[in-house]
Amino acid sequence: MTTDSTPRVALVTGATQGLGRALVQGLTQRFTERDTVYLTGRDAGRVAAAAKDLGVSGEVLDVAEPGAARRVAEQIRQRHGGIDIVFNNAVMRTGPADPPAAVIEEYVAVNNLGTTGVLRAFLPLLRDGGRAIVVASTFGSLRYLAPALHDRFDDLADLDEVDTQALRWRDAVRDGTAMAGAWPAFLNIPSKIAQVAAIRTVAAQRRSSDLERGVLLAAVCPGMINTPTSGQWWDVSGAPSPEQAAVALLDLALGPVDPAHYGELVRHGEVLPWK
Template identity: 55%
Template sequence: MDTSRIALVTGANQGLGRALVEGLAARLHQDDLVLLTGRNRQRVRDAAREVAQAPSTRARVQGEVLDVTDTGAVSRLAEDLRARHGGVDVVVSNAVARLLPGESQADRADEFIDVSNTATHAVLRSFGPVLRPGGRLLVVASSLGTLGHLDPRLHHLFDGATLDQVAYAVESWRSAVHHRTAAEEGWPLWLNVPSKVAQVAAVRAVAAERRARDLATGTLVAAVCPGMVDTPTSRPWFEDHGQAQSPARAAAALLDLILDEHVDPGLYGELVRFGRALDWHSGTPPVEQDRLLTP
């Protein structure tokens, strides 16, 4: 079995994903391998080359073309890493679809859900079984991923749900968007809210099944909230970026969590922000965002 550490980051051509690859490449060892993944072959190649040539880089860096919406491709990559290396040690699911404030949320729903949710489920299903003891399987979400941000009528769909049940709830939401019944069923217009809640619910579902075994081997499965990050994806949504972090700064807290040898049981399966678990039941529905998005 390969004794070097294998790390993989999705959505890693730019922004937070790129910063995570840079940080891992700098903080892991020369025999370790960091896989920078994205769906655009040229961007993946260029980004991987630039990180590999950076003065701070110690680990090996390799670009890997991966469209996370292709569940078959996700599964094949996981199995390939199992065959070649005996598994993987760090997986960060970070891919996100860029959505601008002026665009129709309903028209972009399929792409957004496919990238943020269907792909997250695929990463959890495919990489969970190949995660080596002591590994880290993290999904980048946001503070909007707590249950209280949804209408109470929807809580039962995600609270204590299995991964299959979360996937079913996501598809029910998608259908409601297409049939224009989302609002009357309680779904917010802002896609980011149910998407993030579903991401965290998916992590919680997987973690519930693995908890005892993972804690015994120092393995961490969690959702993470990096805080406000100044990226092309987030910048159009906020007028004041005074509190926004650079991708490198935002990545630092996540890297500390990834590389900490100790796993805090209080963080396992939770949504973690700056080293602390957020209350799953906290939050209030974002009425103001829905008001701004109403035609």
């Protein structure tokens, strides 16, 4: 993180509702008036309304649009010189009635290509002590994937290879071969695994220099959250609200770096096994 004399800058994607909005709200509560929080989303009207309501800066950012993350990152570089916290939270939500083949194109564009696009755009801007956190889930572990598919996402060379594997899976869902093979029917599983693979891949390249600079890269599982979307899949009546779920993520972003968390999937301060 920057020194006490330097204003901090944070950005949250997919922040007009749910967990993303709660993360923005939590950052404003923990930041000072000198700091800046960017609330982003793809709908200009909703971004403007949410930013005004929370008293933060709003930026339109559709992570599925090629070049959009780089455009916003360049604006932040020009305004602030760098960034301290990035929460990649944007997600395309689907319901049980959505045919996988009909939604997979946009699903991968937002959840997976969007994630790697945000990492490419904002990692070069991270200041000393910075945090780049990808919101994933418990499903982002290889233990939820058939062993025959593990090498698709393990020990990948770079983010281009992560994208290649995500697109191979997308194409298999689209043409129906995924259902005939070892891929799980629940789209969330391969998608979250690919998100965690993206963090693991860039972390393997940056670990030594990042830890020297106090930088943390991690994927995070917020746990079950009581939202209308989650309610389509599970009984979430007893689950935490987005504001409650955001606390552990904010603690991770604003607390001291635990080297054991670097490049891993973290839930409530504990590392979840990759495989």
